[in-house]
Amino acid sequence: MNFDFSDDQKQLRDQARKFLTEKCSPKAVRVVLDGKAPYDKELWKGLAEMGFLGVAIPEEFGGAGAGHLELCVIAEEMGRANAAVPFSSTVYLAAEALLIAGSDAQKKKWLPAIASGEAIGTLALFEGKGNPSPKNIKLAASNGVLSGVKKPVADGAIANFAVVAARTGTGGRDSDISLFLVDLKAGGVEVKSLTNLDPTRGQAELTFKDCKAEPLGAAGEGWSILTQVLDRAAVLCAFEQVGGADRALEMGRDYALDRIAFGRQIGSFQAVKHMLADMYVSATLARSNSYYGAWALSTNAAELPEAAAAARISATQAFQHCAKNNIQVHGGMGFTWEFDCHMYYRRANAMALGLGSLSYWEDQLIDRMRKKNAA
Amino acid sequence: MNFDDTPQEAEFRANARAWIAANAPRQYEDELRKSSLGRTQLKNANILEVAKAWQKKKADAGWACLHWPKDYGGRGASPIERVIWQQEEGPFGKLSGMFIIGHGMCGPTMMAFAREEHKRTYLPPLASGEKVWCQLFSEPAGGSDVAGLRTRAEKDGDDWVINGQKIWTSGAHYSDYGILLTRTDPNVPKHKGLTMFFLDMKSPGVEVRPIKQASGASDFNEVYFTNVRIPDHHRLGEVNDGWNVSLTTLMNERMSIGAGVPTGFPELFDYCSSLMLDDGPAIENRAVRSKLANWAVKASGLRYTSMRAISALSKGERPGPENSIGKLVAGSMIQDVATYALDLQGAVGVVSGPEDAEVAGRFQAMLLRAPGTRVEGGTDEIMRNIIAERVLGLPGDIRVDKDVPFNKISTKGRS
Numbered sequence: 001m002n003f004d005f006s007d008d009q010k011q012l013r014d015q016a017r018k019f020l021t022e023k024c025s026p027k028a029v030r031v032v033l034d035g036k037a038p039y040d041k042e043l044w045k046g047l048a049e050m051g052f053l054g055v056a057i058p059e060e061f062g063g064a065g066a067g068h069l070e071l072c073v074i075a076e077e078m079g080r081a082n083a084a085v086p087f088s089s090t091v092y093l094a095a096e097a098l099l100i101a102g103s104d105a106q107k108k109k110w111l112p113a114i115a116s117g118e119a120i121g122t123l124a125l126f127e128g129k130g131n132p133s134p135k136n137i138k139l140a141a142s143n144g145v146l147s148g149v150k151k152p153v154a155d156g157a158i159a160n161f162a163v164v165a166a167r168t169g170t171g172g173r174d175s176d177i178s179l180f181l182v183d184l185k186a187g188g189v190e191v192k193s194l195t196n197l198d199p200t201r202g203q204a205e206l207t208f209k210d211c212k213a214e215p216l217g218a219a220g221e222g223w224s225i226l227t228q229v230l231d232r233a234a235v236l237c238a239f240e241q242v243g244g245a246d247r248a249l250e251m252g253r254d255y256a257l258d259r260i261a262f263g264r265q266i267g268s269f270q271a272v273k274h275m276l277a278d279m280y281v282s283a284t285l286a287r288s289n290s291y292y293g294a295w296a297l298s299t300n301a302a303e304l305p306e307a308a309a310a311a312r313i314s315a316t317q318a319f320q321h322c323a324k325n326n327i328q329v330h331g332g333m334g335f336t337w338e339f340d341c342h343m344y345y346r347r348a349n350a351m352a353l354g355l356g357s358l359s360y361w362e363d364q365l366i367d368r369m370r371k372k373n374a375a
Numbered sequence: 376m377n378f379d380d381t382p383q384e385a386e387f388r389a390n391a392r393a394w395i396a397a398n399a400p401r402q403y404e405d406e407l408r409k410s411s412l413g414r415t416q417l418k419n420a421n422i423l424e425v426a427k428a429w430q431k432k433k434a435d436a437g438w439a440c441l442h443w444p445k446d447y448g449g450r451g452a453s454p455i456e457r458v459i460w461q462q463e464e465g466p467f468g469k470l471s472g473m474f475i476i477g478h479g480m481c482g483p484t485m486m487a488f489a490r491e492e493h494k495r496t497y498l499p500p501l502a503s504g505e506k507v508w509c510q511l512f513s514e515p516a517g518g519s520d521v522a523g524l525r526t527r528a529e530k531d532g533d534d535w536v537i538n539g540q541k542i543w544t545s546g547a548h549y550s551d552y553g554i555l556l557t558r559t560d561p562n563v564p565k566h567k568g569l570t571m572f573f574l575d576m577k578s579p580g581v582e583v584r585p586i587k588q589a590s591g592a593s594d595f596n597e598v599y600f601t602n603v604r605i606p607d608h609h610r611l612g613e614v615n616d617g618w619n620v621s622l623t624t625l626m627n628e629r630m631s632i633g634a635g636v637p638t639g640f641p642e643l644f645d646y647c648s649s650l651m652l653d654d655g656p657a658i659e660n661r662a663v664r665s666k667l668a669n670w671a672v673k674a675s676g677l678r679y680t681s682m683r684a685i686s687a688l689s690k691g692e693r694p695g696p697e698n699s700i701g702k703l704v705a706g707s708m709i710q711d712v713a714t715y716a717l718d719l720q721g722a723v724g725v726v727s728g729p730e731d732a733e734v735a736g737r738f739q740a741m742l743l744r745a746p747g748t749r750v751e752g753g754t755d756e757i758m759r760n761i762i763a764e765r766v767l768g769l770p771g772d773i774r775v776d777k778d779v780p781f782n783k784i785s786t787k788g789r790s
Binding site for chain 1: 376377378379380384455458644648658661664665667668669671672673675676677678679680682683685686687689690700703704756758759760762763764766767768769770771772773
């Protein structure tokens with residue numbers, strides 16, 4: 001047993017951290033936060049040049065062919081830096097869906113474009129209120145033509161293509177759902193940007209009007225593919241959340257050391273110390289659950305569904321907990337636009353919903369634990 | 376990152392499994408499996424005797440204190456091998472409870488500070504469970520503030536004479552030996568006047584009085600010392616350097632990871648899997664599932680945190696105070712879990728007698744024992760201080776008694 005990343009993977013982490021510290025300062029993130037750019041194009045280009053966008057994409061499709069443990073390491077650093085790029089939509093969702101279900105031609109068309117930074121992809125799943133469920137998918141597909149509305153779609157306004165979940169059967173069963181690949185620049189899709197909790201990652205409403213689409217994976221297999229994609233993305237997002245939680249904890253710790261009140265460092269008050277200790281506890285639990293998820297993801301283990309749900313819940317809780325208490329440690333200054341605390345608070349709460357809410361994943365975890373016990 | 380055994384580890388596992396299958400006291404397996412915090416006992420046997428017999432059997436075959444050197448009764452095994460053993464030992468590991476303090480704290484302290492001849496004399500019977508050890512640190516005046524202890528040791532010829540009182544001493548009533556932290560110089564600040572010894576608990580002048588706990592049971596004791604004589608060669612470390620010696624003991628407590636602190640989660644999940652509520656199975660109830668999921672990720676998070684520490688240990692890295700999270704998380708969790716299990720039972724949750732209560736009253740027993748877990752071995756608050764100061768690097772608490780000679784420190788709260 002060796003329950004840790006390898007030295008090479010740790011080196012990659014250092015490399016990613018160094019790169020992001022240089023190219024993704026809070027100042028750079030703020031350009032997007034303030035609405036002056038839809039995402040950080042320079043950074044996106046740099047990530048492609050570093051080989052980070054295609055780190056888990058096989059070499060034959062233009063990637064680095066490293067693997068998912070390497071992607072986890074980079075994900076953590078992306079979360080830490082609060083990067084304002086469509087990384088999770090493109091790399092965790094679109095690329096994973098293509099890797100699982102794409103035809104050779106589809107992979108050849110899109111994966112090299114992802115790795116090189118030319119194509120931004122996303123997953124169009126949600127249709128308003130509710131969590132992932134075949135019953136909530138109303139957007140209809142017939143004869144390769146899609147009609148309906150998806151909302152919210154992460155990075156939908158800047159994406160070149162989307163994986164779209166559509167109803168091909170008449171009931172709300174798993175087998176009534178199929179996936180389609182849509183070139184968003186080819187017409188047939190109306191895009192509307194949505195103001196959202198975290199302006200550093202855009203959300204959009206996509207209206208498909210008799211939009212041409214090609215199937216991704218076999219008809220009726222959509223839900224099964226989606227479940228796999230969401231599990232894989234849950235682990236990768238968990239690493240972003242762990243990175244964000246750690247950074248928020250660090251910011252709180254640093255401020256508690258620097259700030260003097262009542263003639264003392266505020267970090268010498270037990271009320272503050274214990275709050276930070278509790279943040280450390282939740283961040284540590286999340287990291288450990290995520291490591292297990294990384295192992296399951298990288299080996300495609302039978303434990304992946306359970307491990308992914310546990311990582312998702314634990315990391316979501318930890319990031320929310322650390323981000324909100326980081327503001328608390330900062331006091332009034334933490335509630336200003338000028339301080340960076342709210343960027344992590346926004347990101348933490350937006351990420352808590354992105355793949356389905358916490359209560360959805362709690363439900364999933366219990367189902368999966370019962371299944372394992374029954375087996 | 377992998378969970379596979381190496382060929383050597385696989386061989387070790389196979390040997391351990393085969394030996395356990397042939398030698399473990401199988402007649403108690405079911406009872407041990409069902410035992411949990413607050414209720415680890417056997418119906419028709421004295422658990423202490425069963426535990427001692429199992430430990431001796433293990434020692435004779437080379438399966439006791441696996442990580443200790445062979446010369447001192449161990450096996451010289453790697454940290455991973457120790458974990459493999461624990462996995463294989465399963466419910467029989469619950470029989471090790473009475474040895475945890477001796478094996479986890481007293482033994483390593485002896486190894487670091489005792490004379491060679493004492494190590495060879497005292498450590499093998501400690502490993503084999505023939506002799507049980509306790510740790511005499513806490514006092515009425517020094518719990519969290521252990522350096523505030525008042526038990527005196529005064530030099531008299533080649534002996535030291537001990538007078539004072541210890542409290543919360545686990546297992547003192549069945550212990551043969553103990554390690555003892557005393558005050559040897561009250562004229563210097565409190566951390567600088569302490570000295571550590573080991574002693575025979577049967578020495579004249581040692582009196583053990585069990586404490587009746589809030590749960591009704593008695594796991595802990597008061598220990599009184601009246602002119603107890605300890606020879607100087609039983610001193611551990613230098614005179615007045617006892618604080619540093621005790622830090623070694625506590626550091627080793629953190630090294631003794633792997634066994635895992637009970638969280639109550641497996642018991643609760645098991646219970647909810649078969650429990651029927653008014654509106655259907657508990658496990659299908661939305662509120663129950665949410666609670667279970669939240670505890671599930673804490674329990675798994677602790678499990679994997681401990682695996683990360685073992686990986687670090689096996690690479691020769693020293694696990695740090697971050698392992699304090701285990702007790703901190705599990706202590707309050709098991710209390711919450713027990714409270715919730717009773718809530719699910721409704722009015723009948725009040726019944727705690729094993730014959731009449733739900734699932735033999737295991738959650739009632741857990742509830743009543745749980746407050747102790749948040750206090751013993753460092754309160755939740757001390758654990759948070761440790762994390763804040765030693766992991767996060769926050770300032771220590773302001774200590775008004777830091778530079779004051781011990782005998783000048785105020786002892787009155789309100790006058």
